[in-house]
Amino acid sequence: MTEATYSLPRYAHIKSYIRNQIESKQWRVGDCIPSENRLAEDFSVSRMTARRAVQELADQGLLLRSVGMGTFVAEPPPLSLSLELPDFGEQFTFTNPHYSNRIIRLDTVAADRDVASLLKITEGDLIYHSVVVHVINSIALQWEACFVTPTLVPAYLKQNYQKVTPQAYLNWVLTPSRIDHQVQAVIPDTETTGAMGLATLSACLQITRRNWLQGEVVSATRCIIPGSHKVGVDLD
Amino acid sequence: MTEATYSLPRYAHIKSYIRNQIESKQWRVGDCIPSENRLAEDFSVSRMTARRAVQELADQGLLLRSVGMGTFVAEPPPLSLSLELPDFGEQFTFTNPHYSNRIIRLDTVAADRDVASLLKITEGDLIYHSVVVHVINSIALQWEACFVTPTLVPAYLKQNYQKVTPQAYLNWVLTPSRIDHQVQAVIPDTETTGAMGLATLSACLQITRRNWLQGEVVSATRCIIPGSHKVGVDLD
DNA sequence: CAGTGGTCTAGACCACTGG
DNA sequence: CAGTGGTCTAGACCACTGG
Structure with a gap:
């Protein structure tokens, strides 16, 4: 030929x-x-x-x-882009000696409408909830909220999140059969910007990650990353 | 074993x-x-x-x-996430009968500091420039600014961007040896929000894509997507 | 030099699909 | 049934690296 x-x-x-x-x-x-x-x-x-x-x-x-x-x-693959995250809750602790975090919340809450649809449960169901802010060199790099189905991860609230991030713990106790992500730009509420030491009206990336296990959502993690930190460069 | x-x-x-x-x-x-x-x-x-x-x-x-x-x-690969884009300037025209666009600018400009570093040229160099807003059903979905090195794409300004999007034209005339992307959350200036019919302070995703040809940047495309349109769900 | 990974051959047996 | 892709073998020659 x-x-x-x-x-x-x-x-x-x-x-x-x-x-x-x-x-x-x-x-x-x-x-x-x-x-x-x-x-x-x-x-x-x-x-x-x-x-x-x-x-x-x-x-x-x-x-x-x-x-x-x-x-x-085959069908041509859908146009997609690979995003490299500076971190996604894993390894935060180990790679950087200047790392620290603040645990803002660690409790049981009733799912509001938003969270219920995210976890595919009914509004008002009780779920575990954590909010952690990840800090490196006194700079808040990421705000991480987790919503966890209690039946599937019963010991969630009893972990020491000073030593392991919530996301890392979830990855450790379960091997999800599927993970999905969603990226969105948001202007966080004042509670969040306050916790991160940001100006009141700051554009941020919000990345929502769900861990699935056989058609059920085990957990949803919502990370907020200040927009001024560029998030990733990659070739595809 | x-x-x-x-x-x-x-x-x-x-x-x-x-x-x-x-x-x-x-x-x-x-x-x-x-x-x-x-x-x-x-x-x-x-x-x-x-x-x-x-x-x-x-x-x-x-x-x-x-x-x-x-x-x-090997080093463990950096944690990354695959983002499926609803579109990136390609195929906008053909898939949806309700598609239209508005060409805001199509001209030659001197590169400012920002654009010069993006294209790896020197400040003040002349480059081709286009701004197009993509509309579906009267809703502005994407604001697309392109900066193009004139020598490599001499006919750029002479195309009919009512029929083909700038990004699609670039993909057609050149096969980049590399593409990189960057995602960032921004609050666009009033010129941009005005062109898209958004509220003045709206969080948006800004995706910057560069086409490379043998170590040179041929073009940079900067898309602004309203944050309220969620951008993508994907498993990895 | 002996050892490495990169390429290639001419066979083989297998489970599976369609007609 | 003949044809497909999936696995596997026991050889081969090559360019390259280190000592």
Whole structure:
């Protein structure tokens, strides 16, 4: 097919051939592409080499494979962006010797409408609740509120959150089957800005993270990060 | 080493063995792990099978490999979060029949300090500049400012941005070698809030995206999205 | 130099799918 | 049934690193 071998590995040629076919719409979403055996024959390589090309593209999400059926062009992945967080409640304690935190609240509360819909429970149900402010070098970097379903994490209120952050404890006691995130810009209320030592009207990032276990929400963590600290740079 | 074979593939056993060694701190960050040949011997498999285990963990970022030197335990990857954007200037036009936009500016300007550092050029250099507000059903969803290096995209100002968004045009004329993103919470100035019909003090997400071509920044796009529209939910 | 990871081969057996 | 992808083997040659 393609000439100009230049010493690129053979599987790389097959990969770019496949990519070209997809980009030029010769093969469309849902189409079945040639089998490993077919590609091996066409490119005069062993099946393992052809397989490597196809497999790497499948790992990348470009192709979908299914035994017995074949390999198909996948839907283009949704446009997404990877956000690197300065921290998300984990490791705060250990990496920085200047770290400290303030525990603002640690109690049982009745879920208001907002929290109830977040946790998928009914309004008024009792839940565990914590608010911690993470501080490094006297600067409040993150305000972290957790709402936890008591039945699933019964010992939540009895932990020492001076030594382990609520999020880290949750990660330790349970392995969520799913995690979701939501990012939003907010102007926090005066209670929050006060706790963080911010000006009254400051734009902040609010990141809400939920831990799921078999269709149930175990916990929701809401972090508030001052907007003036840029949150992340990353390539995708 | 491990018994209980259950019919899991052999490379999977080797992978979990390696993961365990790392998680239990038997092997620490920077340590050299056994070579492919060594693992093949220890687990009584062919080198290709041992290699697969090591390679998949390296692809995942757990290990770093280097020919001649060996394979090493990598730094734990930074905690990150995947953000799905409702749109980033692409496809706005085509998916929704109620879409329209308003072109606020389309001109050549001198780079101020901020933009100069963003594009890695010197202050005062002339650049192309556009500001477009994306509207769906009379609601302004996104304010999109682009700063473009003229030499690399000479025809930028001559496009019809009623038919194609600036970001989509840029994606079309160039294939960046790198893209980076930055997310920040801001309270936009009155010019911007006015253009979007927002209250004067509204928290917004500001997403800055840069397209790179061989170490040079070709363009920077700054999008402002009202904070009240939640931006994305995703699992990671 | 011996050892490392990177690439590649020509076979093999398997569970699975469709017709 | 013939064809698919998933796993695996026992070899091979290579460029590269350190001592």
